[in-house]
Amino acid sequence: MPVAFDGMSQRERRSPRRGAALLGRRGVRLGHVLGFPLYLSPSWLLLAFAVTFVYGESLRADRPDLPAAGGYALGLAFVGSLVLSVLLHELGHALAGRRLGIGVRAITLELLGGYTEMEGDAPRPRVEALVSLAGPAASLLLTLAAGAAAAAVPRDTLAGQFLVQVAVSNAIITVFNALPGLPLDGGRALHALIWAGTGDPHRGREVAGRAGQVLAGGCVVGGWALYQVSALSLIGIVFTVIVAGSIWFGATGAVRLGRAGRRLHLVDVDRLARPLYRVPSGTALAEAERRAAADGAPGAALVVVGPDDRVRAVVHEAAADAVPPERRDWVAVDDVARGLDPARTLPAGTRGSDVLKAVQADPVGEYLVTAGEDVVGILRVADLARVLEPGAPKPGKSG
Structure with a gap:
């Protein structure tokens, strides 16, 4: 039956x-x-x-x-x-x-x-x-x-x-x-x-x-x-x-x-967003990571900027991690970066369920945190997931 x-x-x-x-x-x-x-x-x-x-x-x-x-x-x-x-x-x-x-x-x-x-x-x-x-x-x-x-x-x-x-x-x-x-x-x-x-x-x-x-x-x-x-x-x-x-x-x-x-009360874009570390287009991945570490920003999100210092793309963490160590001096940040997507943005100050609704359509990767027309940080969905999982360490700005 x-x-x-x-x-x-x-x-x-x-x-x-x-x-x-x-x-x-x-x-x-x-x-x-x-x-x-x-x-x-x-x-x-x-x-x-x-x-x-x-x-x-x-x-x-x-x-x-x-x-x-x-x-x-x-x-x-x-x-x-x-x-x-x-x-x-x-x-x-x-x-x-x-x-x-x-x-x-x-x-x-x-x-x-x-x-x-x-x-x-x-x-x-x-x-x-x-x-x-x-x-x-x-x-x-x-x-x-x-x-x-x-x-x-x-x-x-x-x-x-x-x-x-x-x-x-x-x-x-x-x-x-x-x-x-x-x-x-x-x-x-x-x-x-x-x-x-x-x-x-x-x-x-x-x-x-x-x-x-x-x-x-x-x-x-x-x-x-x-x-x-x-x-x-x-x-x-x-x-x-x-x-x-x-x-x-x-x-x-x-x-x-x-x-x-x-x-949900822990979900705050301003707290979870990683700061930006700007590197010029064409910079080798290994060099960009060395500069970030030397400047005390190992957990910051690497972003590719043009001659006008405006953000052009965001280095995709998973793609960067997949590059073998012996190749990192030869792979440019541009090759492991994603272009800016206007649909993948969150205004600074977004909190709680509003964040979940915003990332629901595409719950992977990164979202740009913006204040007006300026990109002020990067929210990685992996960081958000760690906050929502009980007992998970809270991601900080330094990674």
Whole structure:
């Protein structure tokens, strides 16, 4: 029995360009449902094939008189019911988000379930809890509806068996997603609860992420125990490990995000920016480094200046480090430098979450720190990452 789980997402993603191909980053665009863009990941084809085959073979084993085509047709119908179940689950999130003032970018259906891509974080714990629990509530209503329909028809008929399977699958979706650990819906509700109690959304996210890691481990241990007593097939244990891995990665990301959020007060461009050490165009890399060391600025950012002393390019740290020692006297700073990119600038005085938003589109390399038209420093994203990692040494201006 496939278990679809929800990964309601608030990740920032760039929208597909107008005129882009139908198959985009999210998958195949199916259109709009209640005003929400809907995408189907190609991974659903793998699930459709597996479920159709397993369901059809299982049904034919119980009913030898059933033609193969009939069994596989019912298997495909069951896949369709799963797609509809996950879609209604995600619509629960999307409708609640729209009602409570959170924009929705898209709904995507994937191999293990789906996710609703929100435009931003919930502004209050109550909103976070309501939006996250709206999905399981929709699945619960679908469980009750399928159960009521199953009770109205004989259990020994194909229709009765099919409706029971639909009811059971939605019950599993409901219970599983309500478990208290990120990235599941119950984990978002736990996050909201801790946020409401402590006033700290970052602590809530970290604790709920830890709970998700425990749940992932429990899935593996529980699945292995069931496999040992032949209560779970080999395919079942493989699927369980895949689900557990997805939960683990989502939970680990939540823990890191929570830790980083609790250290946002340390993010200050003026403090993190490295000072500039200007070297003329054509200077050998080794000579530029010797001059910086002699002038007491070994941690400064090397920048290439022209005859007018204006900054032309920034020496890329990784490229410079990759030059062998015996070649550093022969490689000019220009050869390991990047030209100035107006899009990769930060005004002096930028702090906290504004810094993270600014570097989110391209979270590698360096950003120019500017005061008016003047470049006054260089922010290396590696320095920013060290600040956001708990226990990491704080980068200083001297490196």
